[in-house]
Amino acid sequence: MFDQPILSYKLVCNGQDPLTNAFVTTRKPHTCTICEETIGAGERVRRETRRSADGEQIETRHVCRHCCEAIARHTVGDWGPISARYELAKKARAS
Numbered sequence: 001m002f003d004q005p006i007l008s009y010k011l012v013c014n015g016q017d018p019l020t021n022a023f024v025t026t027r028k029p030h031t032c033t034i035c036e037e038t039i040g041a042g043e044r045v046r047r048e049t050r051r052s053a054d055g056e057q058i059e060t061r062h063v064c065r066h067c068c069e070a071i072a073r074h075t076v077g078d079w080g081p082i083s084a085r086y087e088l089a090k091k092a093r094a095s
């Protein structure tokens with residue numbers, strides 16, 4: 001898995017660059033910002049921090065391993081997997 005294309009994928013499109021954007025190993029559970037599934041501790045994930053729209057807070061987003069793989073597919077022109085990951089979150093919210 002190549003890291004750079006995955007880090008380049010925009011999680012938020014507000015025209016601002018993230019403050020930090022890197023792969024990290026989680027120390028505690030998080031929720032994936034794309035599929036909204038739980039990410040366990042000790043998993044290698046993409047972590048991004050950015051200033052909130054009003055500039056008041058620092059927002060942190062994590063992207064799980066499965067969504068990172070889907071992003072990697074997306075970078076080579078295959079939109080199916082990443083769409084499916086967003087669909088998971090939509091379904092979870094609808095139920």
Ligand SMILES: [Zn+2]
Pocket residue numbers: 032033034035036037063064065066067068085
């Ligand atoms: Zn995910």
